[in-house]
Amino acid sequence: MIPALTALAEMAGIGIATAFVVFLRVGAAMAMLPAFGEQSVPVRVRLGLAVVFTLIVAPSAGPMPALDGPGGVVGLPLATEVAIGLALGATIRLFVVVLQMAGSMAAQTMSLAQIFGGQTGADPLPAFGHIMVMAGLALAVAMNLHVKLAAFLIGSYQMLPAGQFPDPADFAAWGVDRIGKAFALGFALAIPFVITSLIYNLTLGVINRAMPQLMVAFIGAPAITLAGLALLAVSLPFVLGVWLSTMDAFLADPAGAPR
Numbered sequence: 001m002i003p004a005l006t007a008l009a010e011m012a013g014i015g016i017a018t019a020f021v022v023f024l025r026v027g028a029a030m031a032m033l034p035a036f037g038e039q040s041v042p043v044r045v046r047l048g049l050a051v052v053f054t055l056i057v058a059p060s061a062g063p064m065p066a067l068d069g070p071g072g073v074v075g076l077p078l079a080t081e082v083a084i085g086l087a088l089g090a091t092i093r094l095f096v097v098v099l100q101m102a103g104s105m106a107a108q109t110m111s112l113a114q115i116f117g118g119q120t121g122a123d124p125l126p127a128f129g130h131i132m133v134m135a136g137l138a139l140a141v142a143m144n145l146h147v148k149l150a151a152f153l154i155g156s157y158q159m160l161p162a163g164q165f166p167d168p169a170d171f172a173a174w175g176v177d178r179i180g181k182a183f184a185l186g187f188a189l190a191i192p193f194v195i196t197s198l199i200y201n202l203t204l205g206v207i208n209r210a211m212p213q214l215m216v217a218f219i220g221a222p223a224i225t226l227a228g229l230a231l232l233a234v235s236l237p238f239v240l241g242v243w244l245s246t247m248d249a250f251l252a253d254p255a256g257a258p259r
Contacts, residue, residue: 021162022061023054024078026153028085032093035137035145053150060154061162080165087175088156091254092149094182095247099136101186102239103129109190109197110228111221128232132239139240140247152251159255174255185246192235193228200224 027050031037036049107126125133160166187194200223204216 018061019054019058021078021081022058023050024081025085025088025156025162026050026053026057028082029089029092029153032086032089033149034092034096035141036149037089037093038137053153056150057153061157080163083165084156084160087171088153088160088254091175091178092152092247092251094178095243095250096133096137098182098186098189099132099243100125100129101183102189103132105187105190106132106193106228106232109193110231111224112228131232132236135236136240136243139244143244148248148251152254156254185243189239189243192231192239196227196231197224200227 027047030046030050030053037046104126107128110128112126112128200220204220207214208216
């Protein structure tokens with residue numbers, strides 16, 4: 001009886017230690033994940049979500065070599081797990097930044113950044129940006145974002161094993177590549193508004209050359225405002241579709257997601 005209880009206690013200790021190590025990576029990533037890591041979500045809710053994701057990821061995280069030694073958890077570089085979790089969360093967080101960039105560019109090109117925008121430090125995004133971010137997060141959650149994030153965190157242990165800090169050069173190159181792709185995607189999502197603004201300004205220039213006495217800015221301002229709102233209503237479903245498919249491709253293959 002006693003040997004069986006001793007073996008059971010040892011197994012429980014290893015399981016708890018493994019869950020703790022997994023929690024370090026998952027908890028760090030949870031602080032930056034879209035939807036689940038938003039500042040508007042209470043801290044207790046985020047902590048509960050981190051615990052739930054830990055319970056999901058831990059059984060599939062794979063072996064923890066550092067836990068088999070006499071040092072136990074103390075021998076595991078815990079800071080490495082936190083750093084990896086923050087890096088993974090930051091790369092996914094870039095997709096929210098993409099929507100913010102696209103919304104800001106769209107509002108600026110449509111001359112709506114000052115009209116509908118929040119210019120305070122607590123609300124720096126124009127209304128276009130808020131609409132894109134909130135709609136994108138709602139769409140992602142409706143399309144089972146929690147399941148995709150759980151699979152992403154489980155797969156991260158194959159790409160970045162526990163307790164082994166990745167090669168700094170490769171890690172930096174991967175991060176720079178993700179940032180570059182984020183900027184490219186943000187501009188691509190805002191390209192309908194950029195093209196519309198270009199056509200609008202060229203048209204105003206031609207009219208101004210033909211009729212110098214006409215105040216074309218006062219005539220064109222309502223037109224560009226209406227065009228911007230109409231273009232947002234028409235293009236937002238397609239923009240969010242491209243954004244969601246790109247994020248899904250990254251979550252499925254973080255090392256080689258297409259541009």
